[in-house]
Every structure is written in structure tokens, then in C-alpha cells.
Amino acid sequence: MILEAAKQKLEKYGQEHVLKYYDELSDSEKDALLAQIEETDMSILAACKNKEALAKKGVITPLAAMELDEIEANKESFFSTGLKAIKEGKVGALLLAGGMGTRLGSDDPKGMYNVGITRELYIFECLINNMMDVVKQADTWIHLFIMTSDKNNEATIKFLTEKEFFGYNKEYVHFFKQEMTAATDYEGKIYLEEKGKLSTSPNGNGGWFSSLRNAGLLDVVKSAGIEWLNVFAVDNVCQRIADPVFVGATIERNCVVGAKVVRKNAPDEKVGVMCLEDGKPSIVEYYELTDELMNAKDAKGEPAYNFGVILNYLFKEEELEKLLDGSLPLHIVEKKIPYLNEAGELIKPEEPNGYKFESLVLDMIHQLDTCLPFEVVRNKEFAPIKNKTGIDSVESARALLQENGVIL
Numbered sequence: 447m448i449l450e451a452a453k454q455k456l457e458k459y460g461q462e463h464v465l466k467y468y469d470e471l472s473d474s475e476k477d478a479l480l481a482q483i484e485e486t487d488m489s490i491l492a493a494c495k496n497k498e499a500l501a502k503k504g505v506i507t508p509l510a511a512m513e514l515d516e517i518e519a520n521k522e523s524f525f526s527t528g529l530k531a532i533k534e535g536k537v538g539a540l541l542l543a544g545g546m547g548t549r550l551g552s553d554d555p556k557g558m559y560n561v562g563i564t565r566e567l568y569i570f571e572c573l574i575n576n577m578m579d580v581v582k583q584a585d586t587w588i589h590l591f592i593m594t595s596d597k598n599n600e601a602t603i604k605f606l607t608e609k610e611f612f613g614y615n616k617e618y619v620h621f622f623k624q625e626m627t628a629a630t631d632y633e634g635k636i637y638l639e640e641k642g643k644l645s646t647s648p649n650g651n652g653g654w655f656s657s658l659r660n661a662g663l664l665d666v667v668k669s670a671g672i673e674w675l676n677v678f679a680v681d682n683v684c685q686r687i688a689d690p691v692f693v694g695a696t697i698e699r700n701c702v703v704g705a706k707v708v709r710k711n712a713p714d715e716k717v718g719v720m721c722l723e724d725g726k727p728s729i730v731e732y733y734e735l736t737d738e739l740m741n742a743k744d745a746k747g748e749p750a751y752n753f754g755v756i757l758n759y760l761f762k763e764e765e766l767e768k769l770l771d772g773s774l775p776l777h778i779v780e781k782k783i784p785y786l787n788e789a790g791e792l793i794k795p796e797e798p799n800g801y802k803f804e805s806l807v808l809d810m811i812h813q814l815d816t817c818l819p820f821e822v823v824r825n826k827e828f829a830p831i832k833n834k835t836g837i838d839s840v841e842s843a844r845a846l847l848q849e850n851g852v853i854l
């Protein structure tokens with residue numbers, strides 16, 4: 447892009463300030479900045495001025511989950527259906543590890559966090575150990591796709607390579623990067639993180655399938671014969687991955703997506719809950735749950751919106767291909783964004799200071815016709831590490847790991 451065209455684009459979106467230091471840059475820095483301006487989608491940034499309009503939901507009604515007793519009664523059948531699919535290579539796993547983990551506050555990728563106490567035990571290692579259980583049961587390796595971002599790709603690959611993938615077969619591990627979006631102040635003005643670099647952050651976990659495609663990895667999916675992708679978050683150290691019972695239940699119930707859910711521990715617990723929205727499966731975020739919905743009861747007198755998602759989904763791959771050209775809703779999230787101040791110094795804020803723009807994997811559910819909410823035992827499968835201490839923290843996850851017999 448030439449300077450004139452960049453200026454026109456910036457003027458159109460009210461972002462001319464990003465050229466403030468242009469004259470001080472070297473030729474290569476100038477080129478890099480112009481290229482970044484060219485590839486950045488600035489049309490979405492103004493959306494932060496009417497955030498509320500983005501959050502509009504349709505008509506919410508309950509969606510029954512498959513509960514533990516039903517799972518127990520059908521366990522053998524689900525297990526054998528699921529294990530067969532895994533043995534036939536029809537199930538792949540996809541780790542969402544492109545997030546910044548700002549709440550945990552470590553500079554390294556979250557998966558590199560050591561949750562061990564008397565020994566080293568990294569988050570990535572916990573996840574791989576969990577996968578190894580199924581690899582052994584099925585006596586086959588499972589393709590593992592790992593999504594990173596520009597911010598943590600190198601560190602993630604270096605770490606896992608040095609650790610020899612914690613015993614996982616590296617031929618079955620495939621990395622790909624998600625796309626980035628600009629990060630702005632509260633007025634929607636893009637921050638600079640260097641004099642010649644717009645501040646960017648990963649574009650949310652909703653872009654995983656298109657990023658997988660953009661990286662050319664759908665070819666691997668297809669040539670391996672993978673029909674189902676188990677997408678999971680990096681931070682839940684207890685979750686079962688490619689769980690044969692879950693896979694079998696989703697297949698047997700003819701659903702195109704399965705979602706692992708836990709029974710909420712309080713009506714106002716901060717998890718997204720499964721529901722129907724305008725008759726299609728959906729997830730309503732905890733802050734969108736009105737008092738009326740929170741207190742609604744089903745036919746059995748139980749809370750009607752009682753199952754929260756844990757970010758472990760099993761997607762039927764061919765259904766996702768149909769969605770590739772569509773778009774997902776935009777979420778505008780307050781974050782701590784490093785930026786250059788007026789004096790050109792880099793500031794790492796302690797408190798949120800602006801917005802990042804994300805699409806979320808949970809919104810993919812609403813674009814699909816059928817979803818099986820599949821209950822798992824919370825203390826066995828839900829130990830997310832979002833913070834250092836308190837709720838959903840290193841501390842709470844350590845306690846659950848120990849409760850499940852993991853030596854720390």
C-alpha cells in the first residue's frame with residue numbers, strides 16, 4: 447500500500463493518528479506499517495460505539511441436556527460407538543491456544559504455566575496426558591491441531607518441541623495461527639504498540655475453523671478422514687479430550703455438535719448456558735441471563751437454564767464447511783492493552799483500557815441445527831485456569847487435579 451492510499455483509508459475510519467511517528471521510521475518499518483494498515487479491517491471498530499445493539503438476543507427457550515443418569519444408562523453403547531469412530535481416525539482434537547491469558551498475567555503462552563508443586567507439570571502436559579488415556583484405549587494416535595496467534599506461536603512451538611510434545615507423536619501435531627484484529631481505546635481509536643506497529647490482539651476463538659482452512663490444514667483433516675473435531679480450551683486441565691462416551695452420544699443422537707456442560711453451582715454462576723434461541727441451539731452468556739430466565743423452571747421443577755458450557759465441543763466437520771462464508775457476531779471485550787502514550791513510551795496497563803474485537807466459538811453453535819448438551823461431572827472435568835487465585839484459578843485447578851489423583 448502506498449502512503450496516499452493508507453491516508454485515505456485512515457481518514458475514512460478516523461484513524462489518522464497511527465501515522466504520528468511515520469516520518470521517524472526506517473523504510474522497512476514504513477513498509478510494514480503500511481502493510482498492516484492495508485490488511486486491518488477497520489470497518490468493525492466503530493461498532494464499539496453501539497455495543498449494546500450487538501448483544502441483542504432472540505427468543506430464549508430451554509434446551510434439555512443429556513444428564514448423567516441417561517449417560518450412565520447408555521454408557522456401554524456410547525463408548526463403543528465413540529471408540530470405533532476414534533479407532534477409524536474419524537475424530538480429531540483441536541486446541542484453542544491463541545488467547546492472551548491476560549487474567550493469568552504470565553508473559554508466556556498459558557499452556558506453559560507450571561501447575562506442579564513438587565514437580566514440573568505444565569498445562570500443556572496435563573492436556574496431553576489426558577489425551578494419552580484415549581490414545582491408549584483406542585490404540586491409535588489422534589490428530590491434534592493447535593491454534594496459536596502471532597503473539598504466542600513461536601514460544602508455543604519452541605516449548606512443545608523442547609519438551610518433545612510430552613510424549614505425543616509429533617507427526618500428529620499440527621500448528622496454525624489465528625488472525626489478529628486491531629485493539630482500540632474506548633473511543634475506537636487504534637492504539638500503537640510501537641511507533642510503526644498498530645496494537646493488535648487475536649481475533650477471538652470463533653475464527654478457528656476459517657484459520658484452520660486458511661492454513662491449508664483442511665487438507666490434512668480430509669486426507670486423514672476426520673469427520674469430527676473436538677475443540678477445547680487450553681485452560682481446563684481436567685477435561686477429557688476425544689472422550690469416547692461423548693463422541694458416541696453425539697453420534698447416536700444424530701447431532702451435528704455436542705457440547706460438554708456442567709450443572710451450574712448457583713443460578714448466577716458466570717458461565718454461558720445452553721438454550722434454544724429462536725428455536726435453534728444457542729448459548730446465552732451469564733450477563734445476558736435475565737432474572738426471569740435465571741429463575742425459570744422446567745417440567746420437573748428444576749431450573750430450566752441449569753447447564754453451563756465448559757468450552758469443549760464436538761463439531762461435525764462437514765457442517766462447518768457450510769458456514770465458512772458466513773460471519774459470526776462481533777463481541778467487544780474490555781482488555782488491558784499495552785500502548786504508546788503521548789510521549790511515545792510503552793505502557794502496560796494494570797486495568798482494562800480499551801477494547802478488542804472478537805468472534806466466539808460459542809456463536810457457531812447457533813448456526814447449526816442440532817446440539818447435544820452432554821453433562822459431565824464438574825469436579826472431574828471442569829478446572830479452568832483463568833486467574834492466579836480465587837475462582838477458576840491456579841489454586842482451584844490444583845485442588846481439583848489432586849482430587850482426581852494427579853500428583854502435583
Ligand code: UTP
Pocket residue numbers: 542543544545546547548549550593624648649650651678679680681757804832
Ligand atoms: P478466554 O476467553 O479465557 O481468553 O479463552 P484468553 O485470551 O485466553 O484469556 P484472558 O481473557 O485474556 O484472561 C478461552 C479459550 O479460547 C482461546 C484461549 O486460548 C482459551 O483456550 N482463545 C481465546 C483463542 O484461542 N483465541 C482468542 O483470540 C481468544
